[in-house]
Amino acid sequence: MMPQLYHVPLSPYCRKVRLTLAEKKLEVDLVEERYWERDADFLRRNPLGKVPVLKIDGLILSESAAICEYLEEVYPTPSLMPREPKDRAEIRRLIGWFDDAFYHEVTLMILGERVNKKLTGEGYPDSRNVKSGVQRVKFHLDYMTHLLDHRRWLGGDEMSLADFAAAAQLSCLDYTSDVDWDRSAVVKDWYAKIKSRPAFRALLADQVSGFLPAPHYADLDF
């Protein structure tokens, strides 16, 4: 049976898993899950009621970091993690950076307020949060610039799960035109490179009802 991914289009964690699956050429059935409705069947798959949830190999997996490590262990080609423990620690450090700090400081502040609250019926955006996210994204773009001044990819010389973790967050923000690509030429180049990969295509075709993507969102020459 084809793997199934329960997801929502603008979740960075779902996008990270979709990129990983696609890069490894694993076809998947995408099932859009309105997780905030807390459907009983879905809660059996993940008692936290969060996406992504991946059904694969007879297993039901949740937590995007656990899913990506599983895919890397069972489907190692192409590799998205280096071999040396010290290099793997660097990739995982950056995954934590984007999954945790970037998400809570930026994505949740901007998209969480402007998009998720409307989709899930939680109320109006808190403009202080949006402002704080818009301010804080600069720090993260500058840190990415610092990394990319010394490396071809965020985690080293090879593309890795760290790039997917970062691109997943940024692509969500780019959907609503919340990334200032003029801030850093190296970050823009890096994003252009990752955006042009076949694995990225499905993300660029995403449509969220009620929210049109920014005109440049799917444009490879943005």
Added chain:
Amino acid sequence: MMPQLYHVPLSPYCRKVRLTLAEKKLEVDLVEERYWERDADFLRRNPLGKVPVLKIDGLILSESAAICEYLEEVYPTPSLMPREPKDRAEIRRLIGWFDDAFYHEVTLMILGERVNKKLTGEGYPDSRNVKSGVQRVKFHLDYMTHLLDHRRWLGGDEMSLADFAAAAQLSCLDYTSDVDWDRSAVVKDWYAKIKSRPAFRALLADQVSGFLPAPHYADLDF
């Protein structure tokens, strides 16, 4: 040179790393880091300004999940992760559960409000958050009960990083007497078992100035 861990006593992430180091019999120099003062030297070690940061093997590691996976890869004895990818996915799912959901829904709501805000001078606790954490911890204790009704340890038959991730959060809450051990006999038994390990001793000796530990905090027969 002996490894150095920059930490604060009541950070669950620092505690998870301390438990992992101690279980693997790796001695470490503990350096208390007032991370909220954003010391320039410390920011060079971790630009996010967060603990834990571990100096080991000539490396500077941050993000607790990355640190623990590194320790597991380089110091595999005793093993804190199973070998099979599906079992590893389950351990990592639970690590994500406690590091992310439990932390944001419970630890941050209770300890973040009552202790961290005072320590870092951020102001007064928001009682709505404390209330929400006190309410939500029940769900998590019940889920742990469900797991432990079927398993010896949280992630399976062997003790693993999942147990340390959970015990690290609960031990912080127990310091301020915020765990209702009467709610679940199996969770209490599990915690008694992990609390009596030599690796736990240093945590039980922790003292945070301005906050006395609960009388039963260091008691193995609580």
